[in-house]
Amino acid sequence: MGLEKFDPTLAGHDLVQDLKWDPALRAEFKDNERAVLDRYPLRPEERRAIEERDFRTLYDIGFHPYLGGQLSRFIYGNDAARGALIANKKLIASLTGQK
Amino acid sequence: MAEIVFAAGIPHAPAIVGLFDKATPEQQKVVRHTYAGLSGGLRRARPDLIIAFANDHMTNSRIIAYPDFLIGMAAEHTGPHEWFKPWIGCRDYVVKGSPEAAEVLFRGMSRRGVRMFGSRQPLKFDDNISVPSVLLELDTLGVPLVPVMQNCTVPPFPDQHRCYEVGQKLSDLIRHDFPAEMRVALIGSGGLSHEPGGARYLFIDEAFDRWFIDLCVAADHKRMLRELTIEKMEAAGSGGTAELLAWVVVMGAIGEKPGQSFGYAICSDFRCGIGAVAWNLAA
Numbered sequence: 001m002g003l004e005k006f007d008p009t010l011a012g013h014d015l016v017q018d019l020k021w022d023p024a025l026r027a028e029f030k031d032n033e034r035a036v037l038d039r040y041p042l043r044p045e046e047r048r049a050i051e052e053r054d055f056r057t058l059y060d061i062g063f064h065p066y067l068g069g070q071l072s073r074f075i076y077g078n079d080a081a082r083g084a085l086i087a088n089k090k091l092i093a094s095l096t097g098q099k
Numbered sequence: 100m101a102e103i104v105f106a107a108g109i110p111h112a113p114a115i116v117g118l119f120d121k122a123t124p125e126q127q128k129v130v131r132h133t134y135a136g137l138s139g140g141l142r143r144a145r146p147d148l149i150i151a152f153a154n155d156h157m158t159n160s161r162i163i164a165y166p167d168f169l170i171g172m173a174a175e176h177t178g179p180h181e182w183f184k185p186w187i188g189c190r191d192y193v194v195k196g197s198p199e200a201a202e203v204l205f206r207g208m209s210r211r212g213v214r215m216f217g218s219r220q221p222l223k224f225d226d227n228i229s230v231p232s233v234l235l236e237l238d239t240l241g242v243p244l245v246p247v248m249q250n251c252t253v254p255p256f257p258d259q260h261r262c263y264e265v266g267q268k269l270s271d272l273i274r275h276d277f278p279a280e281m282r283v284a285l286i287g288s289g290g291l292s293h294e295p296g297g298a299r300y301l302f303i304d305e306a307f308d309r310w311f312i313d314l315c316v317a318a319d320h321k322r323m324l325r326e327l328t329i330e331k332m333e334a335a336g337s338g339g340t341a342e343l344l345a346w347v348v349v350m351g352a353i354g355e356k357p358g359q360s361f362g363y364a365i366c367s368d369f370r371c372g373i374g375a376v377a378w379n380l381a382a
Binding site: 006013064066068069078088091095 | 188370
């Protein structure tokens with residue numbers, strides 16, 4: 001699994017970029033993820049994969065893995081010693097079919 | 100004529116700051132030795148300007164309008180960008196920039212056929228610039244920094260041949276466009292093997308890392324350009340390892356010079372192989 005399926009047109013990439021750049025959007029994503037997702041022209045399968053934390057499917061439809069890793073940190077945690085480690089494990093579990 | 104007085108390839112894995120305590124004493128020793136050696140070498144070189152090429156990591160631009168090279172033209176560079184602070188775990192820093200040198204770089208590379216982009220607004224930095232800035236203490240050095248954020252992750256991105264060519268043109272620019280007597284330090288920030296966000300997130304390709312360091316030390320650039328393909332780097336960690344192309348820019352600028360390694364550390368908590376090379380420009 002690499003970059004061979006990468007699709008630069010997925011709107012989910014913009015979502016991740018905006019979450020990085022906008023603390024208010026990040027807070028809203030935590031409180032009301034659906035409202036945030038509604039504002040992005042996500043493809044149905046792309047949105048479903050985000051909602052179901054299904055990174056395997058997300059990557060299969062062309063999501064960039066680097067931004068996928070960051071998406072996992074928005075969801076599960078971003079601090080080096082704890083949250084990010086949980087995010088890593090959750091991400092790997094999804095990608096390797098362990099969940 | 101301006102000259103390159105320091106050149107190094109430097110790792111920037113965030114965990115070597117934020118998870119440093121998770122490493123064994125031996126691994127910590129390698130990290131300390133690496134950055135002490137690089138910092139000492141940089142200071143002994145007495146540069147007037149530092150130009151650092153580093154993987155942008157999609158930190159500054161949208162993926163649908165992504166520059167291969169983005170020059171930081173601001174008068175001051177600060178970091179880390181707020182979202183990355185808990186991820187990196189490093190202190191804040193402020194490094195002065197050089198809008199004048201950045202303009203010379205932008206103009207000169209454009210005239211030499213390299214399409215770069217520039218930002219007069221401060222760029223956002225994650226570990227790419229933040230880790231070298233903090234561990235080399237660039238904020239206390241008093242030397243202006245011009246960061247060049249490189250596309251090493253959004254396909255298609257410049258391969259080893261193009262990056263080497265960019266480095267050669269950079270060398271010509273430094274010698275002919277910068278003020279005479281200017282002393283320039285070049286840093287390629289990135290590596291070694293890692294696969295951020297991938298199924299092999301915790302995988303480190305030790306064999307590749309040791310091969311690559313040996314390659315940099317040996318100064319056989321024909322072999323490097325033949326063997327250090329994007330495919331090989333992707334196999335050693337997709338979406339991450341190819342940021343070693345920032346080192347290739349530096350090697351293109353200095354030509355075939357032997358390098359000095361500071362050792363190698365492999366620690367799964369770092370999620371990245373750790374090693375650096377400083378090149379002997381007097382050789």
